[in-house]
Amino acid sequence: MKSVRKSNEKRGHDIASGRLPAATIKDNFSDLHPPLTELQAQAESARCLFCHDAPCIEACPTDIDIPNFIRKISTGNLIGSATTILSANIMGGTCANVCPVEELCELKCVMNTAEHKPVTIGRLQRYATDHLFARDTQPFQRAADTGRRIAVIGAGPAGLSCAHGLAMHGHRVDVFEARPKAGGLNEYGIAAYKMLNQRAAREVQFILDIGGITLHTGQALGKKLRLAELRDQYDAVFLGLGHNVANRLGLEHEDTAGMHNAIDYIERIRQEDLSSLPIGRRIVVIGGGSTAIDIAVQSKKLGAESVTIVYRRGARQMSATWYEQQLAQTNGVLIKTRAMPVQVLIDDDGLTGMVFETTRLDAAGKLQGTGERFEWPVDVAFKAIGQSLDLSAVGHELDTIQLQHGRIAIDAEQRTSLSDVYAGGDCVPGPDLTVHAVQDGKLAAQAIHRSFARESSHG
């Protein structure tokens, strides 16, 4: 082993709340992008060409008819526009704020070629949906009751989208949610500056408003609820469990005071009073995805002095998009690539620093340490190296279900290996994004509805 470069700075434990005046924190956590003004919305909607077989639609996981909703904005029909959006994506309001549009719809907009600048679809989508929500308008109506009952486990985007789709068809849905509030990561996980003004809660209410959906919070599958019983009592079951554990580094002392799972801390940011939330002075974030970006940026906004994301591969390999990396950097976050943590340094009170080793790829393209190490004093470290589904955490309820890469295996209709059990969202294979979860829930609702129709036509 080569020498370890050490810093002379004082070690660990500088954690305090109120590093910035409350007003500054409030300001820091205002809208990431301000809403479009009427004039901007007009100008921006006029840029849309109304493409035929539009590439942007193809790139939207929920197939929103983008040219159509934009055209409705340009003609002043905002309720109609929002309805077009929400009928394809019931969380179109949230998605407008949280979708990584630079990799979805806006990436494929033909205006990238024509003007090197896509139509800002996400912001227009927000313009239309904000208008509808501000007016408390309910564009949807539930069909007559069919008497069919479905149990939905998990009130995240996947579960709620499925519940809404089923309720629209007149079926009755019981949604069981382990936590005290519905919304899943919309409520507990997504960066605060994307989900202002209780957006998540308002959206849940909007979804429940069509009727036919009963929400049971504080009820977890694997505790009182048993899958076998649910399958007996209901015509179908949908699993929208999301992830339930944060991945571990596998280092000694990784649970010491001062070492946090990023998602746990983000949950506090979303739920607690920010002016009294303690935050470290020198922060290290381990990881390269959106969660790493989110915790880093929010730490900065809370007043952390230095925040460094340490990622073991190169910037191009980060799963955070170029836009997210830029967002972090413009917020004063440093991104250190090609380094990995190898040792957690502690004293009696917990974390004091970390030792990292630089990395390289060997001839076979495998990541390996170079032997060169450096040591940083750290007050707080956040682990953001992904979440996964731990089936033991749901009481082995799903032991009979087929898995694929540690997630619940499904077919094209979101159906699991149990024919009356469907699943979607982060707990199934595929990209972990709100918009995908919504689409999964929507497809599952359609499939469940079709299966009922098939059953009744077979007598």
Place this chain on the structure above:
Amino acid sequence: MADLRCNIAGVTSPNPFWLASAPPTDKQYNVERAFEAGWGGVVWKTLAEAGPPVVNACSRYGSVDYNGQRMIGLNNIELITDRPLEVNLREIEAVKKAWPDRAMVVSLMVPCEEDAWKNILRQVEQTGCDGVELNFGCPHGMSERGMGSAVGQVPEYIQMVAAWCKQHTRLPVFVKLTPNITDIRHAARAAAAGGADAVSLINTINSIVSIDLDNMAPQPTVAGKGTHGGYCGPAVKPIALHMVADIARDEATRHLPISGIGGISNWRDAAEFIALNCGSVQVCTAAMRFGFGIIDEMVDGLNQWMDSKGYQTLDDFRGQAVPNVTDWQYLDLNYKTIAKIDQDKCIECGLCHITCEDTSHQAISKTKTADGQRIYTVIDDECVGCNLCHLVCPVPDCISMVEVDNGLPYMNWTQHPNNPMSK
């Protein structure tokens, strides 16, 4: 730099850009600001005979906005000047004295009686102005009182009044024509027959720009009611160009100088009117939309373009497009073009395909490659060369209409075998 000086029916100005008779030329204050900005001339807002002035309603304007752009078309229900005649005459005289090189034409509208015209012409002459323009075009209000377009719609009246004016003034007489008739040539011929020195056109077009769906009334709305107004601005330019071309081509009027008006907003619009034989051009809406500062772009743009073409004076290209305006029956029906798509420029919007597919000749096919790229291809045999895709394509020069050499000779409809009248 080209020489932009203009002389139309003896009225001269340093450039061909005049402000049309309208609010921008309503008083000394406006007109002097316009001259300071560089406008070549004005047609003073229409004067009426002495006595109590007209009264204007409120509000007066309506706009057609398109795709976020304001005032593609403007409509007004304003009348002629609402200021006393003596005040206007005094100001005209003062401005002409201070700005001798600029064209000062005075627009007039009085009842259809010889004495009324004789009187006002005598008074106007004393201002030292360069010419008069007879307003036979105002389509609202004044027409209900037997003036404006009520005169302009009856060729006999046009001829009669023009003749009176020629008889009672030494000044050049411009007759301003209304487009609210079926065939502008009858009006223009009447003006020529009456001895007019020039025609100005177009005045505004009868229009209701929109209905306020909350009040259920036309806009602009005056205490819950609306009326038709006069339409102008960029939207009317094509109508104006057509009428100007008709006069420039007509045997009886081709010698008549034309002051072109209607939607002129920039140098290019002006050049088009001049190419159709206009001697000067007049502008109203564009000035009302942006203020007088646009004159710099107009003068400079025309200069640059003339330099690039090697034209030294306006006469070098005036009327050059007239011989190429013909009747449909003389178009070469053997001439064939087809659309060609430059695949390197295509941004894959699909508009050429869907518009041809839905509304034209199903001549643009669509295929998708394995990696999702959309490819649009013209089916040469199906393409009728209609030009729709070319117009619809958002990318400049991406679709072009390419001439096909089919070896066939010129053949127009009069010669065509399908024409029952051809021998």
